[in-house]
Amino acid sequence: MVTTTNAMKKLLNRVEDIVPESLAGLAKAHPDVVKIDAANNVVLRAGGPRRGKVALVSGGGSGHEPLHGGFVGLGMLDAACAGNVFTSPVPDQMEAATRAVDGGAGVLHIVKNYTGDVLNFQMAAELVAGEIEVASVVTNDDVAVQDSLYTAGRRGVGGTVLVEKIAGAHAEAGASLADVTATALRVNANVRSMGLALTSAIVPAAGTPTFELGDDEVEVGIGIHGEPGRRREKLSTVDEMADWLVEPIVSDLGIGRGDKVLAFVNGMGGTPLIELYVAFNSVARILEGKGIGIARSLVGSYITSLEMAGFSVTLLKLDDELVRWWDAPVHTPALRWGV
């Protein structure tokens, strides 16, 4: 007998209960931070809507935890809508979230660029039109591919975490909907990502790996739902694999000597932290070689693809204002500092 990932070995009761039970666990673990609208699978900031504060709503398919529910709380999101695994939430969920968090100053929808998410958030905005002012920012930071399974244009991936943190801090400071939206757009314009997979995830309802990959193969430019990337390569050193990700990002972002970045090395869910720090070391060495400074960093599994092994790199070109909002206090289940 051997251990294989082809067998679905997960911590769950019934497959159809994994999302509501995970949300219930989130609320029980962090009752001071979040509560759950169980009828809609929406994670809400504890304490009700903040009068006069722009509210931030995001959401998407489950399976990318802590994104998005783990980012609800002070200085980040006011609500997150959880779809089924790798499936967009429906407009009713987004409408319920938008109504629940509106404090009279408008609501910003932060939407990863996947066709279903974009369409459904648009419909939700239409459902509250005339009652609540809604703006929307679509994140599309993945440089791996133009158009993809589920997406027209670039996919929204790791940069979304940074958009949510930085726009959330600006909103917490009392900025207007127009200003918070402008900040979110500015982060999205200055952030790029790319990832690779060593293994596939297994969607619970499917029970088998989403894609097949040889024992010595890597999918370079993988999407967070297992969508195909740019190419397959033989497994290599992490130095070389980091190079496969950093080069397209740096090139696309147009950064070079003297620029400062936030460097985010993200685990896809099944890769342990010892390896993520090895990968961060590789990324840091490559950036040092280019004269690009790492002013801030984030290392961990923050936007995942179930138990997929692999990592992604996200670079955000920083300026003083973005650093200030990044450093501002945040208190969510998954990101916390300053409070």
Place this chain on the structure above:
Amino acid sequence: MVTTTNAMKKLLNRVEDIVPESLAGLAKAHPDVVKIDAANNVVLRAGGPRRGKVALVSGGGSGHEPLHGGFVGLGMLDAACAGNVFTSPVPDQMEAATRAVDGGAGVLHIVKNYTGDVLNFQMAAELVAGEIEVASVVTNDDVAVQDSLYTAGRRGVGGTVLVEKIAGAHAEAGASLADVTATALRVNANVRSMGLALTSAIVPAAGTPTFELGDDEVEVGIGIHGEPGRRREKLSTVDEMADWLVEPIVSDLGIGRGDKVLAFVNGMGGTPLIELYVAFNSVARILEGKGIGIARSLVGSYITSLEMAGFSVTLLKLDDELVRWWDAPVHTPALRWGV
């Protein structure tokens, strides 16, 4: 072609460089918090020894990240010694760490109960005897087995994280070596853990899984190095599997209706967060049924076994003083709040 965990697919350059490169990455990602003594593979709190503060030193084999290096910083450890993967650090490392952090108020060694770790920390204490006052607390919270591969008596596992946090807060507040030691002992006396594995880890130097487990099998009472547990079971619902862990803990700890605990659901490295929150929900339901209150919680992969899939449960019986030290500010790579 199929994806299997039998093939070693890791983010590394040379196998022998994984520990120093991971430590280098840790320091590059968190230069405000930690620095590395690269000659000794020791993680040190940035800014040098704190005059008059009791210093806390821990360490052990690598492969359990973020334990221990990720817990170095304000309000927790002053140094962590990193051995090779699943291999005890040597006394020279522990001596170097002890000398580097001594601020004149004594040093507490926090040692997980594995024969090599215990012996080597003892030797390190002898090497500085007459120069630095050293106390030692051996954690042994794993209720799964008495004696085990690598261990006489119970193994030290998840409770170690709580000992480091709580004793670290007491030391940060200026307590004496005797008082910090007493607090560490009190946490260890009131904490119990047990874990299970869905898959094996692969030690890089070995290149193959540490143990074999059928596609429908679970090792109940697993150690963090893949040591055998109590028994093998068929994979079951997370509700039932959580029960296999919680019952022995509650029984051994002797807690019941009206007691308050810190509930810690820990991922073994390869299990994604969506599943850990499902598991937390199961644990919370079981405790609710017993009238045991969850006053504090921790959910995430904090003491891991490389890419092993599975989880452990740790319960700490709380009193007001332990809650106060748990809530105190902490700023390390892996745990941060209040600052």
